[in-house]
Each structure stands twice: as C-alpha cells, then as structure tokens.
Amino acid sequence: MATTMMTDLIFQAIIILVMLFMFLWTLNIPQKYYDKFQFRDRSSYAAKRHFVRGADFLSKSRTYKNREFAKSAVDEAEKSIAINPKDAAAHILKALALDAQGFTTSALEAMDIALSPLTKNSLCDEERSDGLVKRAEIKVKAKGVDSAVVDLVEAVRLNEENVTALRLLGECYEKKGMREEAVKAYMDVVKVEPQNAVAQTALKRLGSI
Structure with missing residues (x-):
C-alpha cells in the first residue's frame, strides 16, 4: 500500500510540474x-x-x-x-x-x-602572471624598478617558469645593485631555458659562470 501511495504522489507531482511549465510557457517565460x-x-x-x-x-x-x-x-x-x-x-x-x-x-x-x-x-594563474609582467614593463618606464619588482615577484610566484618575469626580475635586481638576487633570478631563467642568451650573458657579467 505504501508503494501505491508513493507512486500516486510521484504521479501527482509530475502532473503539477507539467501544468506549471505549461502555465509559464503561456506567459512566455521560458522564451x-x-x-x-x-x-x-x-x-x-x-x-x-x-x-x-x-x-x-x-x-x-x-x-x-x-x-x-x-x-x-x-x-x-x-x-x-x-x-x-x-x-x-x-x-x-x-x-x-x-x-x-x-x-x-x-x-x-x-x-x-x-x-x-x-x-x-x-x-588563470599563468595569464595573471603574464599580465603582471606587462604591468611591470610599463612601471619600469613610469615609476622605476622598485614598483616593478613587486609585480615580478608575484608573477614568478604564480608561474615559476615564467622566463620573461624571471629575466626582468634579474634586470631589476641588477639595477638596484642586488647582485645575489639578480644571480638567482638569472639562474632560474637558465633552469627553464638553458640556452637563454640574455641570462647567460648576465651571469657572465656578474661573474657567476
């Protein structure tokens, strides 16, 4: 009997839903x-x-x-x-x-x-990382390297293999006279791109290779 009552309830619910949909359709709501x-x-x-x-x-x-x-x-x-x-x-x-x-x-x-x-x-994180790099590039021209470094550090945090972010970070550190930080950034570039000429030249200039 319980099964019959459940079936009746389900059937009634279906009827109510169909009637509701038809009512809404007449009001053009689905359209x-x-x-x-x-x-x-x-x-x-x-x-x-x-x-x-x-x-x-x-x-x-x-x-x-x-x-x-x-x-x-x-x-x-x-x-x-x-x-x-x-x-x-x-x-x-x-x-x-x-x-x-x-x-x-x-x-x-x-x-x-x-x-x-x-x-x-x-x-996504990689796209945001690229966006931060682009903002940093503009900041270097407008506000100097200090402001750009903040964006570049965040860009690297979001994407550790962002070569452009790492290279620019190395350049900014170098301009600020932060040799050890610059070397680390350039070394990170080489880890991702062993043949990166800019990073290799910078490391030679800094006496690290």
Whole structure:
C-alpha cells in the first residue's frame, strides 16, 4: 500500500510540474530566458570580435610604427570593454595600445583594472602572471624598478617558469645593485631555458659562470 501511495504522489507531482511549465510557457517565460541567453551569447561574440580587431590593429602599429593603428586598437578595446567589462584581456589590450602611443599613466590605469578583483575570474594563474609582467614593463618606464619588482615577484610566484618575469626580475635586481638576487633570478631563467642568451650573458657579467 505504501508503494501505491508513493507512486500516486510521484504521479501527482509530475502532473503539477507539467501544468506549471505549461502555465509559464503561456506567459512566455521560458522564451524570455532563452532570448536572454541568446543575447548574452551574441554579446560575447561581439566583444571577442572587437578584441580580435583591436589586437590586429595593435600588431600593425608595432609592425609599421604607426600611432593611428594604436589609436584604433584602443577604440576596439573600449568597445569590447563596454560589452564585457569583466574580461581582463580587453583591458590589457587597451593598456598595451595606450603604452604604444606613449600614454604610460593611462596604460598603467588600464592594467590596474585588468588585474583588479573585477576581472579576477577571467584570468588563470599563468595569464595573471603574464599580465603582471606587462604591468611591470610599463612601471619600469613610469615609476622605476622598485614598483616593478613587486609585480615580478608575484608573477614568478604564480608561474615559476615564467622566463620573461624571471629575466626582468634579474634586470631589476641588477639595477638596484642586488647582485645575489639578480644571480638567482638569472639562474632560474637558465633552469627553464638553458640556452637563454640574455641570462647567460648576465651571469657572465656578474661573474657567476
């Protein structure tokens, strides 16, 4: 008897769910959610399209040394950001394009947003490490090596095999007169890339090989 009652309850629950779905369907609620999903998908596609176009403009600006291409890259990056402000890649693109035009302060502001909590979910550790390296490169020009070292240390913590971070860290330590720290950073580069000419030359210059 208990089994029969359970079966009846399940059957009634199914009927109620079907009736509820039919009621919601008459209100067009499922279609509204579907449309919302479709809109979000189209928006994501549009954001990526602007990002790709911006990246192409940035590449051309570097190839042809043309600031107009860099300006176009900023425009495309801003369009992508307007659609999806939580995507760090678009902010990084904007920063690099601004830096290419010599707008160091604005470039740093864009990089700060790219590495802020707003976009943290859009970057894995390796990507965040690369982003910190890019910010450090800009900081060296704008604020000096002290500020850059902080980013580079964090970049290495996130990705111990980030050769660019290790090399720049070695260069910054060397500029600060911190020989032992510089040697260690260059040695770490060689561990990852034994044939790295920059690190080998630096180690010879520092009398470590």
